[in-house]
Amino acid sequence: xxxxxxxxxxxxxxxxxxxxxxxxxxxxxxxxxxxxxxxxxxxxxxxxxxxxxxxxxxxxxxxxxxxxxxxxxxxxxxxxxxxxxxxxxxxxxxxxxxxxxxxxxxxxxxxxxxxxxxxxxxxxxxxxxxxxxxxxxxxxxxxxxxxxxxxxxxxxxxxxxxxxxxxxxxxxxxxxxxxxxxxxxxxxxxxxxxxxxxxxxxxxxxxxxxxxxxxxxxxxxxxxxxxxxxxxx
Amino acid sequence: xxxxxxxxxxxxxxxxxxxxxxxxxxxxxxxxxxxxxxxxxxxxxxxxxxxxxxxxxxxxxxxxxxxxxxxxxxxxxxxxxxxxxxxxxxxxxxxxxxxxxxxxxxxxxxxxxxxxxxxxxxxxxxxxxxxxxxxxxxxxxxxxxxxxxxxxxxxxxxxxxxxxxxxxxxxxxxxxxxxxxxxxxxxxxxxxxxxxxxxxxxxxxxxxxxxxxxxxxxxxxxxxxxxxxxxxxxxxxxxxxxxxxxxxxxxxxxxxxxxxxxxxxxxxxxxxxxxxxxxxxxxxxxxxxxxxxxxxxxxxxxxxxxxxxxxxxxxxxxxxxxxxxxxxxxxxxxxxxxxxxxxxxxxxxxxxxxxxxxxxxxxxxxxxxxxxxxxxxxxxxxxxxxxxxxxxxxxxxxxxxxxxxxxxxxxxxxxxxxxxxxxxxxxxxxxxxxxxxxxxxxxxxxxxxxxxxxxxxxxxxxxxxxxxxxxxxxxxxxxxxxxxxxxxxxxxxxxxxxxxxxxxxxxxxx
Ligand SMILES: Cc1cc2nc3c(=O)[nH]c(=O)nc-3n(C[C@H](O)[C@H](O)[C@H](O)COP(=O)(O)OP(=O)(O)OC[C@H]3O[C@@H](n4cnc5c(N)ncnc54)[C@H](O)[C@@H]3O)c2cc1C
Ligand code: SF4
Ligand code: SF4
Ligand code: FES
Numbered sequence: 001x002x003x004x005x006x007x008x009x010x011x012x013x014x015x016x017x018x019x020x021x022x023x024x025x026x027x028x029x030x031x032x033x034x035x036x037x038x039x040x041x042x043x044x045x046x047x048x049x050x051x052x053x054x055x056x057x058x059x060x061x062x063x064x065x066x067x068x069x070x071x072x073x074x075x076x077x078x079x080x081x082x083x084x085x086x087x088x089x090x091x092x093x094x095x096x097x098x099x100x101x102x103x104x105x106x107x108x109x110x111x112x113x114x115x116x117x118x119x120x121x122x123x124x125x126x127x128x129x130x131x132x133x134x135x136x137x138x139x140x141x142x143x144x145x146x147x148x149x150x151x152x153x154x155x156x157x158x159x160x161x162x163x164x165x166x167x168x169x170x171x172x173x174x175x176x177x178x179x180x181x182x183x184x185x186x187x188x189x190x191x192x193x194x195x196x197x198x199x200x201x202x203x204x205x206x207x208x209x210x211x212x213x214x215x216x217x218x219x220x221x222x223x224x225x226x227x228x229x230x231x232x233x
Numbered sequence: 234x235x236x237x238x239x240x241x242x243x244x245x246x247x248x249x250x251x252x253x254x255x256x257x258x259x260x261x262x263x264x265x266x267x268x269x270x271x272x273x274x275x276x277x278x279x280x281x282x283x284x285x286x287x288x289x290x291x292x293x294x295x296x297x298x299x300x301x302x303x304x305x306x307x308x309x310x311x312x313x314x315x316x317x318x319x320x321x322x323x324x325x326x327x328x329x330x331x332x333x334x335x336x337x338x339x340x341x342x343x344x345x346x347x348x349x350x351x352x353x354x355x356x357x358x359x360x361x362x363x364x365x366x367x368x369x370x371x372x373x374x375x376x377x378x379x380x381x382x383x384x385x386x387x388x389x390x391x392x393x394x395x396x397x398x399x400x401x402x403x404x405x406x407x408x409x410x411x412x413x414x415x416x417x418x419x420x421x422x423x424x425x426x427x428x429x430x431x432x433x434x435x436x437x438x439x440x441x442x443x444x445x446x447x448x449x450x451x452x453x454x455x456x457x458x459x460x461x462x463x464x465x466x467x468x469x470x471x472x473x474x475x476x477x478x479x480x481x482x483x484x485x486x487x488x489x490x491x492x493x494x495x496x497x498x499x500x501x502x503x504x505x506x507x508x509x510x511x512x513x514x515x516x517x518x519x520x521x522x523x524x525x526x527x528x529x530x531x532x533x534x535x536x537x538x539x540x541x542x543x544x545x546x547x548x549x550x551x552x553x554x555x556x557x558x559x560x561x562x563x564x565x566x567x568x569x570x571x572x573x574x575x576x577x578x579x580x581x582x583x584x585x586x587x588x589x590x591x592x593x594x595x596x597x598x599x600x601x602x603x604x605x606x607x608x609x610x611x612x613x614x615x616x617x618x619x620x621x622x623x624x625x626x627x628x629x630x631x632x633x634x635x636x637x638x639x640x641x642x643x644x645x646x647x648x649x650x651x652x653x654x655x656x657x658x659x660x661x662x663x664x665x666x667x668x669x670x671x672x673x674x675x676x677x678x679x680x681x682x683x684x685x686x687x688x689x690x691x692x693x694x695x696x697x698x699x700x701x702x703x704x705x706x707x708x709x710x711x712x713x714x715x716x717x718x719x720x721x722x723x724x725x726x727x728x729x730x731x732x733x734x735x736x737x738x739x740x741x742x743x
Contacts, residue, residue, distance in 0.1 A: 031647035035699040036691035040268075042437045045473045045540055047365060048272040064543055082407055083696040089269060090384060102373035103332035111329075114337040124334040124359070124366050128271045153373070162332055 049129035059131035123156035132187035148197030243422035245273035247584025250609025258617035278364025281356025284321035292353035305593025348598035350500035397578025409694030431654020459719030464561035594728020
């Protein structure tokens with residue numbers, strides 16, 4: 001089977017493997033054909049988020065993608081490529097900090113109920129693989145966009161009954177945050193954990209409106225945003 | 234040069250918990266990790282974390298202590314076990330306060346389930362993503378506290394001078410440049426060494442025992458290295474774990490004749506051995522959870538279903554899951570005292586790389602995550618309190634010579650690494666004997682002597698994983714030898730260490 005990997009140039013590799021995951025194929029190439037091929041991996045079981053990359057233009061986890069003839073493998077987008085399929089995620093991860101994606105510690109004594117826990121169960125399944133971040137088109141125009149996974153993470157905390165700092169979190173999302181999202185849904189389509197950051201961003205928008213914020217793009221037209229957050233143009 | 238009070242190597246659960254606690258004590262903390270903080274193996278833990286809340290059935294701290302001691306087969310330190318179990322509730326409550334999304338009961342308590350060897354449903358869980366949710370929450374807390382985490386930095390060696398530990402030599406994987414870190418105390422939290430079993434291990438590819446090997450080179454003591462826990466239920470083709478909670482919830486083990494052959498809730502060593510016996514009779518072994526029903530499986534074991542579907546091509550709601558036991562957890566590690574400090578002043582160790590003597594010869598499911606939190610707190614606080622009484626050492630090892638890149642490579646170390654794993658699985662696995670151990674020891678010695686013929690093909694400075702994997706391989710060889718020496722001199726069977734030629738526990742050997 002033939003596959004192509006984007007390195008400094010596009011390189012062709014021939015492997016004799018059936019029904020193998022992309023990660024197994026990469027490991028085979030590295031250990032038997034070309035020790036210089038670089039990629040990251042860890043758990044081999046789709047839970048650590050290390051091996052996200054793009055196959056034929058779409059984000060996948062290498063360890064949960066079965067390789068096919070002529071596949072074209074590239075690194076994630078929107079981050080600096082360090083080498084081959086490895087990108088530097090530091091800046092992307094920094095957005096979690098900018099977005100204050102954590103719970104105010106040691107303050108709360110609230111015990112969540114079963115229903116409470118279900119509210120953010122799926123958001124807390126995020127493995128920080130960066131697939132959504134790579135797929136998001138906003139970075140082409142705004143490199144400072146807080147982005148899908150960190151906004152999902154903020155929703156995960158804002159929606160948690162144990163958190164008592166909703167206002168300052170929502171404050172932090174007004175600039176380069178929820179309003180910059182185009183609601184294109186690309187993030188949702190590539191998430192290996194079935195998380196929809198788009199939906200989470202919509203929830204954060206309505207929460208912002210409930211707290212008195214308005215959609216800046218409407219504000220500049222001199223009108224008020226609608227409560228469901230849907231654009232009216 | 235980077236300077237700090239507490240340098241933490243490793244950003245799994247153990248590293249992050251120590252960081253948070255050292256920071257709270259006012260120390261300037263720096264964490265380095267060879268991956269990213271959210272990618273350590275801790276995210277793979279599925280089953281749960283033990284604490285005797287009794288939320289789902291009668292339980293007590295004493296029962297937890299007794300179960301742990303029993304499973305440890307006389308090798309645990311009772312005082313340490315008591316400390317672990319007595320602090321369990323507080324540990325889980327702390328995690329809950331930080332925001333971990335634990336599964337809940339109808340009356341808003343933390344849900345609990347039964348893992349092997351436990352006399353009550355004691356493991357608190359977050360579906361089967363317990364480790365993931367704990368690790369990410371800890372990471373988020375570190376962000377909130379502004380704790381510095383440096384990613385993709387590889388520990389080469391711990392630096393020690395006459396006054397104890399003084400820092401570490403680190404390779405920046407991205408730039409290929411060696412960096413010097415100077416600190417008052419150092420915490421090793423680098424995880425276990427099960428990847429020596431290569432494809433016969435549930436562990437992440439980075440669980441290669443680096444920290445233990447570096448600690449040994451710095452003069453630290455290790456113990457119990459021969460005790461390697463085999464998990465009974467890994468997927469047959471890929472060695473990916475199917476959590477013990479599947480058995481805890483009533484899953485059955487079946488052989489090819491559809492017969493159950495062991496009590497599924499016995500401790501891991503016993504279940505793994507029973508499976509191994511069946512396999513050597515020529516049986517295929519399966520885990521059957523079909524009777525639990527789709528709704529239950531989707532609610533409590535969503536990851537297991539996903540893993541079985543993708544990696545084994547079967548749906549456990551309707552099909553049997555083909556399994557085999559593989560290396561899962563390493564009980565041995567760096568010897569620490571009751572303050573989590575090693576025999577080197579100012580050098581601490583915590584997590585799977587450390588030996589607090591709480592697991593003894595066989596760890597109970599759910600006790601490892603607990604260990605990270607309880608001893609992570611202890612290590613972090615003590616490392617912060619530890620004040621080097623003299624000025625920070627200026628003595629540094631000069632740049633460590635890594636590999637000569639342009640030499641001719643005669644032996645591909647990746648092939649040897651695979652062979653090592655196969656031999657370990659076959660002869661240093663669930664059942665061992667003198668002949669097999671001797672054979673592998675000679676093999677390992679041969680590999681060590683062949684090291685000059687192996688090396689790094691990739692000559693790039695930037696992100697050279699070929700180099701990192703070779704360094705890891707050398708660490709694994711060092712540790713492999715210690716496992717073998719330990720296993721050969723332990724002429725008895727105890728917990729995870731089963732000698733066919735000495736099938737009984739020897740009361741005199743503790
Ligand atoms: C599949 C699976 C399921 C499990 N399920 C459970 C469970 O349900 N309950 C339970 O209690 N336990 C469970 N365990 C065990 C438990 O997850 C581990 O023992 C525990 O997570 C180890 O944590 P740690 O912090 O010690 O190390 P790890 O989480 O392994 O972290 C090690 C850290 O050290 C870093 N590191 C390593 N070497 C270097 C180096 N040379 N330089 C720099 N950094 C380095 C790594 O990058 C990483 O950040 C499970 C384990 C596995 C594999
Ligand atoms: S939201 Fe989904 S795609 Fe984005 S980082 Fe998390 S798991 Fe990956
Ligand atoms: S929906 Fe928003 S966050 Fe998601 S990819 Fe589109 S623009 Fe980015
Ligand atoms: S290796 Fe962990 S997600 Fe692929």
